[in-house]
Amino acid sequence: MAMVGLFWIAEGDVYLGAKPSGMAPGVRLTPEGVMGLGDGQSRLHLWEDVHALTMADVPLKSLLRRAGIVGGVAVETVMNLVLPERPLRSGEAPPMMTLRVESGGSGDTLRAYAAAAAGYSETEVGLSGAVLSRLTDGAATMATTLAAMADWGRTEGGAPRGAERERLLRRWADQEA
Template sequence: MVGLFWINGEEIYLGTPPAAEGSGVLLTPAGVRITGDASREWPWPAVLDLRVEDVPVRSAVVRWASRAASVAAAALDAWVPDGPPEMTVALTTAEGERTETPVYAAAATAYTQREVDLSLGLLARFTRGEASPATLTAWWNEVRPGEVLRSRDREAVLESWLTV
């Protein structure tokens, strides 16, 4: 996971990949695909805007405090974690049609505001034809991180993608 993107080999999802019965938003070099029961697809030139709304954002201090409280509560068997927060992917076509799809956040507790801003900037570049999701899969195939990246590292990767 880097920012709002879940990279899994050749697949790039906004948020987490969908469960078997859920919907998801898949980004490809050709365009955007909503998967699941209401499956639809748009080529990038037909996408005017692509946003992720209701993104859980917290400062580093609050994220670490939440994580510590969760670990302590779990150790005391006093708490059952909630599922991941739900976000909304909103796609607007060049014809003005707006489609919204719920997806789950991939961040364990929340994203940093910088991660969200950089991710949304990259999505804007995709819609303007200035960048391609192929950059993300090329990075994944080259680097293949063996562990979850820290927020600073994810931000640095996002910044590098914005300059490609």
């Protein structure tokens, strides 16, 4: 399993944001459509009906965000040493992202947790948006792009570095149908 841009790819399954567990909200991209997962958003939007996919509330990588994560871990560690009877905190929930699904004259909002604790780079957000747009270009384009993403997920064994993630996103956004 690996994160590439806003996508979490695990053994051929493609998710937007973090792969959900239990009743946590999430979004899975399947050959059939965009599937909302979790409590209150379990539904499928068929690709043939989807006209646009737009992301919002995506946390961007910043020095402040990274410092906050490191600082939060440091403070929590000190507190656990000073007050050992205090139960360990599991930390805050990751930020939520929103996917707007436009289909047949109406829209729906699906939510998913961000998979990148320190946020996403602006380049990866932009390239991920291009991939999402590509998925709405028609059945052949969607099938080719999603298949390329899933195939990559089945054959790769780890999270790629930033430059490799950007290269993959560019390749998926520019796939020939």
